[in-house]
Amino acid sequence: MAKIYQKETNVKDYSKDFLLQFYRTMIKIRKFDEGLIQLIQDGKVSGFYHSGIGSEGLSAGSITHNLREDDYIYYNHRGCNQKIAKGVPLSKLYGDFMGTIEGTTKGLGAGIVHSADPSRGVMGQAGTIGSQLGICVGTAFSSKFKGTDQVTVVYFGDGAASREPLHGSLNWAGLYKLPVIYICENNEYAISSHVSETHSVKEHIADWAEGYGIPNYVVDGNDVVLMHEAMKEAVERARKGEGPTFIEAKTFRHRGHFEGDPYDYVDANVLKEWKEKRDPIKNFQASLLEAGISTEDEIASIQEQVDVEIEKAIKKAEDAPMPSPERIFEGLFA
Numbered sequence: 001m002a003k004i005y006q007k008e009t010n011v012k013d014y015s016k017d018f019l020l021q022f023y024r025t026m027i028k029i030r031k032f033d034e035g036l037i038q039l040i041q042d043g044k045v046s047g048f049y050h051s052g053i054g055s056e057g058l059s060a061g062s063i064t065h066n067l068r069e070d071d072y073i074y075y076n077h078r079g080c081n082q083k084i085a086k087g088v089p090l091s092k093l094y095g096d097f098m099g100t101i102e103g104t105t106k107g108l109g110a111g112i113v114h115s116a117d118p119s120r121g122v123m124g125q126a127g128t129i130g131s132q133l134g135i136c137v138g139t140a141f142s143s144k145f146k147g148t149d150q151v152t153v154v155y156f157g158d159g160a161a162s163r164e165p166l167h168g169s170l171n172w173a174g175l176y177k178l179p180v181i182y183i184c185e186n187n188e189y190a191i192s193s194h195v196s197e198t199h200s201v202k203e204h205i206a207d208w209a210e211g212y213g214i215p216n217y218v219v220d221g222n223d224v225v226l227m228h229e230a231m232k233e234a235v236e237r238a239r240k241g242e243g244p245t246f247i248e249a250k251t252f253r254h255r256g257h258f259e260g261d262p263y264d265y266v267d268a269n270v271l272k273e274w275k276e277k278r279d280p281i282k283n284f285q286a287s288l289l290e291a292g293i294s295t296e297d298e299i300a301s302i303q304e305q306v307d308v309e310i311e312k313a314i315k316k317a318e319d320a321p322m323p324s325p326e327r328i329f330e331g332l333f334a
């Protein structure tokens, strides 16, 4: 049975700068998301958007301070959070949604699952959920083969975990002791299906990793410091050649599956509890203030700086032109 990752953490054990980097990343993620929702509501962005609001701690905790630029990540369809934490410029992400040449694909593919930024180790995604679980063993295998200490991190939801690619991936990674870290973002729902209706597990999704001989934990993904600690151990193991780790990070989405989903299948009290008592940003901010690490003014100033950054990023993406028609076959190999 998977272990619940427990460790006494105290914000006073870290430097102020270290902690504020978590805070800034989480604020950036949330404000990016809010900015995008506004663009959707203003009719400037079309197509599906799956908001990551509520799960910022999981991405900041796993990536900030743990991953290097040359480490690989495979994000999921709620994964702007992960791309931002990995350092993809906000204007490029907005550009991908607006379809302008400012985007990572330079206007050739828009939206959440079609951006990639290999120069920052962001290897992309695919339209079918869970398909990144197959691809990730490729980059992990290449690091092992070349003898580098790069790690590959793959993010996927509880719904994606119920698909078969997970098992093929765990088998291969376990067998070859590949430097992959599996992060199952368990927000309890796959569209409107609750995890209890779709998974044949003893208790936790992470229990499956046990059968493949892969160390595994269940962690509170909304506790950014705890997530950081769990991930730190996994990254150290992977860099030393000790193989994969499976982390099931518990979280909850504040919004529906996609923008426009009425989100009426979740008990209103449960949602209220996650928003009010288990919000990763609210709780971290409270602990910074309570421990005297930061002041209200400092917090407000970070938020204002990020607001300016978001405004500039949207303008840059919006001002860029659409791609020219002759580029339509660029990058098409089939």
Ligand SMILES: Cc1ncc(C[n+]2csc(CCOP(=O)(O)OP(=O)(O)O)c2C)c(N)n1
Pocket: 050, 077, 078, 127, 128, 129, 156, 157, 158, 159, 160, 161, 185, 187, 189, 190, 191, 257
């Ligand atoms: C193979 C496949 N089946 C169905 C879909 C449609 N689909 C997109 S997201 C999603 C739910 C995914 O749930 P989960 O993995 O838990 O992630 P969450 O949306 O909760 O973050 C589904 C069924 C798809 N993209 N690919």
